[in-house]
Amino acid sequence: MSTSGLIPSRVSRARSLAKLAAAGARSGLPPWARAAVSAGLLAGAALKLDAASVFERIGGVSPAPALAALALASAGQALCGLRWRRLVIGAGAPAQRLPSDFAFARCYLRAALWNNVLPSGYGGDAVKVNWLRAHVDLRRAAATVLGDRLLGFALLALAAAVSLPFTRYSLARPLVVGTALLAVGMMIATVIAGRARALRAALALGGLYVALWCASLWLLARSLALHLEPAATAPVLLVAGVAAALPVALGGIGTREAGFVAALTPLGQSPTDAVALGLAFGALLAVAAAPGVVAPDALRRERRAAARFARWRARCSSGRARFASLTKGHLSVLGLLLAAGLALRLLLAERSLWLDETITFAQVARPLDEVVRLQLSGVHPPLYHLQAALAVDLLGRSELALRLPSIVWSLVAVVACWAWARQAFPRLSPWPATALAALAPFPVWYGSEARMYAQVFALVALAGGLAWRFLERGGWYRATALALTLCALAYTHYFGALFGAALGVVAAVLAATRADLRKRALAVLGCLAIAALSLLPWLLAAFLGRDATSQLPPYKRPDPFSVIIAVVELVAGFHDYRAIGLAAATWPLALLALLLAVPQLARVPVSVGALITLTLLPVASLVGASWLGPRSVFDPRYLTVIAPPLFLLVGALVAQTGRRLAGNLRLLAAFAVAVLLVSLSVIQGQDRGNPRLFQLREALQAAAQATAPGDALALVPQFPLTNLHYDPVLAYYRPPRSRRVIDTLNGPGRRPREAWTMAARSGSRRIALVTTFEGQALSQGLASPSRFVQAFRSYGPLLEKRSFAGVQVRVYALPRAATRPVRTAARAGHGAIDRKEAR
Template structure:
């Protein structure tokens, strides 16, 4: 008896030591993840989608609740949660973006836990490191939108699904349903995660025989909260949508957009090298899993990426709807495949070299995201206006959205202001119907009684492709001051 106790002690101590080392490594990685994201919260000016999110969240309660049933409305649950966050923390850009940061940080240990169950601890750790340093995930962890919240929910749902398949307890099934339902009400295209979950269940390598009962009950429970959305989403899918504002892309172009983004982020420095290298490493990761008789895991990770991509491509045939951030919740599968690819490389130095190369590319793009502006610089434009604009100067906004942006960054009311006329109306033959004479009459009325006018110019082609407003000011006014920012410009005119 004594001999057995003595022989068991070293093995027990080793397991405890190994568990502690893994815990400390994961905690350290979570700390690095937090630091990498928090330094980016104020790096870029808010853009119009973010200010829209704030306005939607702080709208009257009747509107916030009504959005849950409003056809075409995207993300009503996210805006409801953001409303509570704003009440707790305030309306500063840092506070607003910190809400996204929280979910972006929590997604990393959750991805590690899911990867460890399907792969192994080392592979999951490499995947988590790549996700922690991902310029793409860091970018959207610093944006006031649902693009870090939805990936967290789907990771949570798939983790709960994995646990339910192995140990079919109702608590895990309930968590699966909750995660997917919350995701669907947080972004319209999170609906595509439901077939991913079904495929994950069917492909699960260790599925308990009784898991089918819970799975069918969960699918039925998942259908009920989705019915209010299905009432307007299904006709939208079948309808010809015409002009949607999204570019028409082939399946290959969509896949390439995701690959470049997930590999190199928004700046996409070294995008070709990063995307090709990551693609090869991901394919090698899938092959490694197949070689090790884990083809079900390889297929599940592939389904996580290509099932929603194929579905959104099919839906886009009736009118483009794709932009890469809509499928950000599939990015964890990409990093898990990269982790499997690293695990499949032979030789410690080869693996470490590949990992360092990927992190160096990520570091270069992170530096660009931190040091260079990529979003319209309304924060800087508002600061310039505060210094130079006189109280009686008229602000003329080329697009109404510009007023919303400046209003957020301005500590005092913007009055007096006016919206410039919309000049892009066309007839059936495509000819413009708004003449320069009509613009002249409208601008004379808008500027009457003002000696100085500030033109706030951004994305002007959406409102005035021929730049008739600017041409009128150039003819009838004297340019006193002009300043260019990224995607925003200010021009001060003196009128006779």
């Protein structure tokens, strides 16, 4: 086409597009009414807000994050074009007759300019329908355009529902349930209604689009020096997108800014900053859609680009084929186990934090350099705490945000156990071991706890799988990965050295007995030495010149039965000690099974013997250190280092047994075992006898419901450490401000009589006594829950009592007329208690 004819053709094409856009604009209000609405909203904002502050905020934009936001937004719009093409294929259109992905992306960008910027509302949709009519029928074109828009909003709603618990919105729970169910239902119906492969690709592209646009909005807020939590980007985008899509304004002008104000005000942002971000976001939409207009229409360039994209897609296809051959089609089962494991962890993550978890929050809710300095004076390496600090900084202080690193690491552990099981037992099914890592109560519990044990579990599984792979095939990159994983394990928990020592014993034995594996076994020992040397500077800085043993919990030396109980908890999870004790009482049967297996140990394969060493040596080391050292270091959580190899051994035994069953019986047994594991994991989160369950949040809510504003609240925690004179749990779960809280840790409120007198003098009608761990032994210098319960029982009538896991709530009456007699009786009848407290 000549240059002289190019301009008229472009002009005529622009006129036709304008006519189509005008046809799409007829939905909703007429253009003059839309102009009035936009003008009215802008005028109202100018009158109520400081316009100078708005433009000052926009004028001080930082260019680097703004350009990054623009790049991500443009990429997201282009991905929407690819998603639209997959929907057209899913609707039954042959892919060979459709234009290329670049053509769909360019048309989508052009339509986005009409939809989001120009005064047309849904004119871009009319442009897309008309463009697609040349390749498919009108009905299919309109249906795919509408489906693409609905799918985009459904995916954004799903992302908003998932991220709402991490934000400060007060309506998180109902919105999570409603929008998640709606979005998941729409996506399932979409997949069932058409061709699954193309629609799955459309869903994946749509999810990537949502992620890119959330990151783009976060970067745009950073460029304007606004603090917007990453978890809040999806809800803000959903509210602003719905407001801008309403056909009542010109190109969303005014309604978009109103949506930003409505979404950001509950998060603590001022309306001025919200309007500034809305205007900047509108400009971002316009510039991001501009490539659809200026993109060249030359057929030659389009063919060249399509050829380059075809070559890139062929390379990706070959990579996917290699990955599929590696996994042998098992990704669906692995994905199902990951989804079930994630659901269990999210279910347990709703429980109240307990003492150690709130200590974690107190240590990480500060700048990163302070986190490192604090861990230098603590008892743990800093790697986990740095991740928890980043999670709290980005996602907020909710329980789920604090437990998110553990949830992620526990899912990594599932994949690592699957890979290690395939490497250690190539002739057996890896799914029993993988199911234990995903569904067993022990990894599920610590996979939803704000401590470092899920990360230890995952790193041990990763290091074991890498060591097995390296010993079989070698490779410098595998040795490098193994060394880095061992270094990460050393900086996560000091008891990672137990796994390192056991792995060193296995490597040393292989180096001495297997000439074909000697070099690789020595390389494994070298990786262990690198990990030990990497931790040496931290150890020198943390432990030289101070006594670190005084900070260890004063556990008693373990008796053999307590060791058996810990092993039972490793398999069955944490429940009432009576049930665990009954299960542990079956240890003679386990001993008999071991005696029967002793003659078979001579024929044990090398891989099985190595896993047995990795399982038994750390337990023996812990028991020996507890008996020989000044204090016990034996606890079920420290057995995390043996959980992956133990699960692999149990999984191999189950897989070997399952081979002897018929196909239907095997499936039935697998289903029964999975149901049992899930049931145990759910029960341990509801069992009040679980020693690691601490429902202080629920207890404080019950105390607030049982009292009225102005009543007193006495919280008496029980600690096993004499040097802990603060309650980090109460620092996280603050009592209601409308109640008169009596300090029972410091000051006169440490004595029951004085606490009762303070409540009576304040004019309270009732006093709620919240006690924790009443059965623990009393440490001198701390308040005693049992003494408070005994004293309050004689001071006034008990109105209500409620029990929670680890917490008791009692509400007593405080009649004003009886205040003086109660105090007199307290002096006369309970002098012995006061003298004991004074001592």
